[in-house]
């Protein structure tokens with residue numbers, strides 16, 4: 001395996017580490033959001049029938065939760081960035097032996113100001129999460145009152161059926177399991193948020209390192225974590241190469257996006273390193289070759305009809321098998337509606 005392939009494989013495998021960080025952050029954030037749900041529910045019970053006060057209580061509860069979410073990020077994200085900076089430094093250092101690397105640092109205070117996904121910062125996404133929770137809970141209560149539902153019925157509409165209650169085990173938060181309910185649906189937004197936070201900070205740490213060491217990089221390859229959750233917009237961009245100074249879309253491309261850039265390093269010759277001083281294996285490795293990689297397009301092309309259905313959705317998969325090009329599914333980075341595709 002040459003150097004650039006080693007980097008690519010390692011970065012893909014590192015998705016597991018980001019998955020672990022995501023789970024950890026999610027537990028922290030769910031603890032905050034679940035506590036807010038509990039507070040909202042007890043407020044609704046105490047103030048039952050008093051519409052204005054209830055609304056005020058729900059508003060204050062989730063606004064406070066957003067504040068706590070932001071404080072959680074302030075506490076957790078600096079080490080996520082620091083660890084990722086160290087990881088990428090070690091990885092590139094191992095494959096680019098004999099090349100002087102510059103260290104890089106990322107400051108959470110700076111990263112927090114950058115758009116994380118959909119043009120919004122993590123703080124803005126946290127505020128949006130609160131706004132969505134407020135709207136969902138207030139609407140459910142109002143509709144319940146209008147339909148003359150009982151308090152118990154409204155609570156069920158909100159919290160669903162409790163399968164297991166959230167609890168703390170030896171200082172670790174174990175999220176509750178619920179079936180149905182508006183608050184359960186809102187949990188998905190918290191999941192999306194946690195993933196976006198890890199991806200944003202992780203990618204930012206790498207970008208800072210790449211920027212500091214741009215002189216040894218000749219290109220970037222966009223890489224998507226490939227499974228049925230990979231969206232078509234990102235799938236089509238998978239494997240795309242960018243010259244080192246060419247503008248690239250920033251990643252994550254959207255909340256929950258799991259794409260990243262793998263750097264393609266120059267060869268020793270291009271770097272002007274005296275390779276005679278290096279062991280034979282190392283010498284052969286840094287050949288500057290673009291790594292071989294099975295892209296999303298390959299996966300779709302080689303997949304069974306059932307697999308294509310799962311990746312593209314049945315309608316698009318049928319159109320694809322009928323000869324439609326994958327590129328026609330996306331225009332300006334956005335998915336073309338099926339209606340338009342059929343025309």
Ligand SMILES: [Zn+2]
Pocket residue numbers: 230231232233234235253254257258
């Ligand atoms: Zn995507």
